[in-house]
Amino acid sequence: MAHRQSAKSVLLVEDEDSIALALQFLIEREGHQVHRVADGVAAQAAIKEHRPDLVLLDIMMPGPSGYEICQEIRRDPTLQGVKILILTASGNPMARRKSLALGADGFLAKPFANEAVQGEVRRLLTERAA
């Protein structure tokens, strides 16, 4: 069975420019198309418009939190194929468990290594070829 990674659409929801810049660069190096927004309201609109394959979601940001965006995606039957990767600086030990319980597919706590991000992106966007 071979794994093939074609170009995917990735929505980056991150309010901090520095980290957003770095993440965008890393993901585009993987050959994917990245669209970045900086708050929850813009994220809601972008999801409806672009229907991304993967959403990288910060939790603490202006407007609806990453948890809310995650819950909305999972409640929308038309978005069931969307993968969600939570990125957060929260040190709460329950953050991972909460994220996964709300429907996230992956969780990374900041600060994280670039390799970790790239690994999670690859894992979540891998397509199985017959």
Next chain:
Amino acid sequence: MSSSVEPTDGAPSPMQDRMQGGGAPDWNGETPSWTRLSLRLRMFLFFALIVAGGIAVIVAAAVYAGSRLDPSAVATTKAQSAVLLTAIVAAFGLLALTTWVWLMFDENVAKPVMALASELRARAHSKIERDLDAEDARYLGDLAPAAVAIAKGLSDSQSALEEAAARERERIAQERARLEEVVRDVPVGCLLCSEAHRIVLFNQQAVDLLDTIGEVGLSRDLFSLLHEGPVLAAIDWLKRSRGNDPAEFLCTTRGGERMFQARLRLCPGPAAVNGGEGYVLTLNDVTYELADHAGREMLLRDVFDQIRRPAANISSTVAALGLPETADPKRRQALQAAVVGEVKALATAITTLGQRYETRAATWWPMAEISTDGILAAVRARCVAEEIPLIASADPFTLRCDGFALARLLGDLAQRLTASGERQKITLSALRDTDSDGALFVLSWDGEGVQIGELEAWLDTPLSGGYSGLTLRDALRSHGTDLWPEEIGDDRPRLVLPVRSPGEAEAKADAPFDRRLESGARTHFYDFGLFTPMSGDTDIPLDRLEYVVFDSETTGLLPYDGDEIVQLAGVRIVNNRLLGDDRFDLLVDPGRPIPASATAIHGICEDQIRGAPTPAETTERFVRFCGDAALIAHNARFDLAFLNRYCATMGQDWQPVVLDTVLMSAILFGQSAEHSLDALAERFGVTFPEATRHTALGDALVTGDVALKMLAMLRGRGVERLSDYEREAQRHQAFLARGSTG
């Protein structure tokens, strides 16, 4: 020593006893003083005097009459005979009359008066319920009714006094019981110590704080538990300052395992002149608080250390990257690598410090061991009061948390869930959470789910119940947890709240072989009689000694020929009280097979002692338990043979004072009496469950009971001090050497 047959002062002599019983008077050969004679005897002598006087008068009259007769007349002889006859008849007549009168007087006056006096005397010294029978005193005129009235008045007064005393005793007992409950539940360790630093009173908190350090009990040495330096310094300061304020200081346990914030106040003993000056010591365990504070300080220091340096390096390196000289690719590459390295170090430090902070974040919040049952009961009660329909159920287990905050949090959530009217049949359950090794609180309901945004807004509202503005989110953070909604398939929507159990309380060693009383508060936790200091350690009164009554069960009767102990138990006697719950009770692994014949007696088999302490280890612990108490045993020579052998192998020099209940029995009842423990128990009416006989603890308790009774009897026989006992022991040495009874 006086015989019980010989009369003692105040008791009637046999002569007096016979007089009072109606027998003939008697003399003991001495001339009695008139006032010491009994009433009947005096009355008898009075009437005898009358008879004697009358007869003397008659004789004198007859002699006079005879002297007046003409001795030359022929009729004189006849007249003399007539006078003599008349005198004799008169004398006998007088004697008979006087005797009859005396008998009547004796029967109807003297005896009733003495009987009345005896009755009144008896009622003056003891309460007699029956009415005074004055029938026999009916000839005493007003004396009988007066005596009846006095007796009734005395009886009524005695009854009233007894009732008043009983009421007062009841009141005092109730107040004491309340005080005992208060003292037990004082949230800090509380100790009252004598001037000699012996524990006179302790509460359960003190036991909880110090029981893992050493023995906490009446008459124990405080400084076997705490380091003496700070305590002595505080006492010295208070004595010099003579102020009323207490001294506050830090002190540690003997080995430094725990630190306490201590508060000491001097207090006089119950009888300040003789009782000596003791002190009250309260202890608040600050071990974890200080450790927690130190940990926080260390964390803060590490934050500055581990972040400042990389941040400074990054700043310098990035600034250098902007210089024209760094256009050189190699130099630029090196600087970039340096930046990357410092960033990685910074990221690692932040991750590590963040984990340390999260771990520590929960420790400042007041936590306690609380049952999930208790938390749900509090939520249930609030929901009933506020008419929030809720059903609560729990797997009952203990959790270390702020139960009050969690109960308020869950109650607040239940209130908000029902506020919209769109959610019904709310259920709250508490389950074990395998992921966090704590609890999982789950609120579920029928109706619409909860949006995470709505929930996050709830969490930012203040926690009800007087938490000073702290929010629901603060309560979650304090427990290092979070809360979220779940909607899985067709299941009811729910809110999930995992609660870890941080900082597990240290568990006490579960020693199945240690059968000391572990649950429940001690019933004997004060004895103000211990306040009175001993006058010195020479010639100690027996009732002032502290004792450990002990017994052992063994593999056989040959302590020097292969037999070993399989059980050792002891109970403490302090101030003439047997403290049944201050005990030592251990099974022992003898390191050899237990014969079936021995098991048949004490019921201990090899399965029970597998893994139990060795005889030497047990002896070491027992010696620590005894401290400097004297020992009492039934046939102490036998049990001590084992203990002395074990002490010798450990190189321990242990020379306690030892009393033997077999010897006490020989002193009191004679060597030929039965001295077995069963015989002593029967003699003193000491009962015990048959199943406890021939168990070390059961036999120790019986021995303690009979020992207390015999010690009291010995005091009555003049054996009051240790030196008296030792003298008696010397006299009965041969008897003891002849062998054991038990």
